[in-house]
Amino acid sequence: MTELTLVLCIVGAVVVSSFLSRFIPKISTPLVQIVLGAAAAQLPFFPDVTLDPELFMVLFIAPLLYLEARGIDKTTLLKNLKLSLSLAIGLAIATMVAVGYVTHAAWPAVPLAAAFALGAALGPTDAVAVTSLSHEATLSERQRGILKGESLFNDASGIVGFQFSILAAITGTFSIGAAAGEFAVSFFGGTVLGLMFGVFANWLFGLMRSFGWETTTSRILMELFLPFLLYLGAEAIGVSGILTVVAAGLIARYDRSGVGPNVARTNIVSSSVWAVLSFALNGSVFIMLGMMLPDVLGTTWADPTESNTMLLGIIVLVSTVVVVMRFVWVAAMLRIARDQRTGQRRRMTAQRWRSAAIMTFGGPKGTITLSLMFTIPYTIAAGADFPMRDELIFVAAGVIIVTLLLANFLLPLLAPTHLHSTKEMDDITVEVLRQTVEELARRVTPENRRAVLAVIDSYTKRITRLKHHIGSADPQGFEALQIEALQWEKDFLKQRIIDLKNEEPATPAATHQRDLHIEACERMLDQLMTTLRHATAGSRNSQAVSQIRGRFRALQRRVSLLARRIYGKILRTAPLMSEDEIYAAVRGTQLEAIHVVIGKLYEQMHAGTYNTEDCSALILDYQRAEASLRNRPNMERSAETINEVEDVKRDSYAIELGIIQDLFEDGRINRAQMRQLRRNVYVMQVDADSGV
Incomplete structure (x- = not known):
């Protein structure tokens, strides 16, 4: 039961992190999740369970690396294979030597x-x-390929070097020849075994498909089982389980063979399952x-026997050695590497120095480092305590935090996320809308046909x-004008509500009409405030406090409105309002608001506050909305129809936002572009509401 509680707490924290990351976009998701994990561990109901590091490698690292290897661009990896292996093997060994000598010299108590x-x-x-941070910064295809290739291959060199260092610390003896031989066997043995398993998996899945034995269930279960089987099998025969998993993932191609609707459906389901599993495991x-x-x-x-100042100093020293070593190695690698087109070595320009810095901070340390440190034994061969075990784990944890912080705050400065050009962003937006229309078309039934x-x-x-x-000289200016127009509508509705509440109707019928228009204004204002909160959620001027205050006011208005309606129904003080009447009142108020906004836009054109072309384009949009409202017939069952349309619109916005999230997770857009597209959904929502 304790283990089940632990799993549920971890999954709950992952879900919470997915929401928090949207509100604090400047903090990378891994850092948010680390803080959540530290906070959750202090809760009284959180179980105190120690996870075996080897089990951690099997359950989490193996499937994640397998998935990363399957999804990596093989062409880019092959182009940069030498550079990736240089970092994965050469830099890893150089870091081990440099950190070892510097730590021992600065802290002689450590053997x-x-x-x-x-x-x-x-x-x-x-x-x-590395994968998570690539969403926070704009890295070139080559930089991403090198960093991902390094992260796939460098585990073997680190693990083997760690194992032999621990063996030397326990026994007091160390053989360079034996270590080199063991490393070669582990590295090349794991690679060859993984390639063989990958070829076998391709043949097996293809054979099952050709005989018609493959089902969606069997295929997905076999896929999920494969990385665990590969890792455990490789470790059992004494080669690198990590490299076996990576090599098999690189060569596995069974999902790209075969045609037909059943194969396509199986591939789609498989991709969805792996996407969910990847997010859960990552978190x-x-x-x-x-x-x-x-x-x-x-x-x-x-x-009390340890100096905290000394510990912090060692963390800073070791972090500096790790970062400087990486920067020097990457810069030397860039200087020595030949241009792929000319074959000549290039001089180090300011741009290439910046590229070296990007790849330096783009390689933070993480879970594998801490997992290895937890495998340090408690005693040595003579039976004494392993020297400085807790202190070494403390230093490693500190370096992990330092490298993650450096990557989070320096990488976006060196390679800031930027929006594509105006035309590219427009093309992406059109593609999102087109996919949304296609999905809506697939959901048409005889019952909802009219609304859809x-x-x-x-x-x-x-x-x-x-x-x-498209072709507007200042798309940001046009968006700012749209939001300003929404603010004018909001001000108009607020003033209209105040004026209506100050009226003193002479007859019950007039009271009914006043309450009807208040209801219409309140509904429009709620929708408008929601749209404005979402449209400005990612802007520099938006503040979290004002966002929360706006949501509270919206809730307050809705509670007050509900209370008035219940009070009126109980006391029968006024005729009950039908949805058809409210719908007609909303439509009339929309027309009044459109007139107000159009008048404001003409004023802005004369004042020169906004671009004349932007004002003209927005006036045309509002005039189209006005014509649509005026030409809409007063149908019977209009309230029922509009409710059906509202339900479909809510579904369509969910579809649109889901498509944007898929583009982000597929790496086709970065986080800044995702926020821009989400704002577009909510800004354009008002125009859609007016036109439907």
Whole structure:
């Protein structure tokens, strides 16, 4: 039961992190999850369970690396294979040696072999962190390929170096020849075994498909089982399980063979399952890293026999050695590497120095480092305690935090995320709208046909208006004008509500009409405030406090409105309002608001506050909306029809936002572009509402 509680707590923390990351976009998701894990570990109901590091490697690292290897661009990897292997092997060994000697010299209490173990554990970069951080910064295709290739291959060199360093620390003896031979067997043996397994898996899946034995269930279960089988099998025969998994993932191609609707459906389901599993495992890795840190840091920090100042100084020193070593190695690698087109070595320009810095901070340490450190034994061969075990784990945890912080705050400065050009962003937006229309068309039934076609028509108009706006010199200015127009509508509705409440109707019928128009204004204002909150959620001027205050006011208005309606129904003080009457009142208020906004836009054109072309384009949009409202017939069952349309619109916005999220997770857009597209959904929502 304790283990089940732990799993549920971890999954819950992953879900919470997915929401928090949207509100604090400047903090990378791995850091958010580490903080959540550390906070969750302090809760009274959180179980105190120690996770076996070897089990951690099997359950989390193996499937994540397998998935990363399957999804990596093989062409880019082959182009940069030499550079990736240079970082994965050469830099890892150099880091082990440098950190070992520097730590031992600065802190003689740490034996040289134990210091080498620390350096070996700090060699591997974190593949999960590299993938997550690539969404926070604009990296070139070559930089992403090198960093991902390094993170796939450097675990073997780090693990082997760590194992031999620990063996030397325990026994007091070390053989360079034996270590080199063991490394060769582990590295090349794991690679060959993985390639053989990959070829066999391709043949097996293809054979099952050709005989018609493959089902969606069997295929997905076999896929999920494969990385665990590969890792455990490789470790059992003494080669690198990590490299076996990576090599098999690189060569596996069974999902790209075969044709037909059944194969396509199986591939789609498989991709969806792996996407969900990848997100859950990624989050769980950093949640558990955060869970481990309080005990690791707290035990050593509270030890009166150790100097906390010394510990912090060693963390800073080791972090500096790791970062400087990586920067020097990457810069030398760039200087020595030949141009792929000319074959000549190039001089180090400012741009190439910046590229070296990007790849330096783009390789943070993470879970594999801490997992290795937890495997340090408690005693040596003579039976004495392993020297400085807790202190070494403390230093490793500190370096992990430092490298993650450097990557989070410096990488976006060196390679800031930027929007594509105006035309590219317009093309992406049109593609999102087109996919939304296609999905809506697939959901048409005889019962909802009328409502769905109305929403599809509004999307078609959005695409048309967007294409008209392509080529605008200042798309940000047009968006700012749209938001300003929404603010004018909001001010108009607030003033209208105040004026209506100040009226003193002479008859019950007049009271009914006043309450009817208040209801219409309140409904429009709620929708408008929601749209404005979402449209400005990612802007520099938006503040979290004002966002929360706006949501509270909206809730307050809705509660007040509900209370008035219940009070009126109980006391029968006024005739009950039908939905048809409210719908007609909303439509009339929309027309009044449109007139107000059009008048304001003409004023802005004369004042020169906004671009004349932008004002003209927005006036045309509002005039189209006005014509649509005036030409809409007063149908019977209009309230029922509009409710059906509202339901379809809510579904369409969910579809649109889901498509944007898929583009982000597929790496086709970065986080800044995702926020821009989400704002577009909510800004354009008002135009769609007016036109439907």
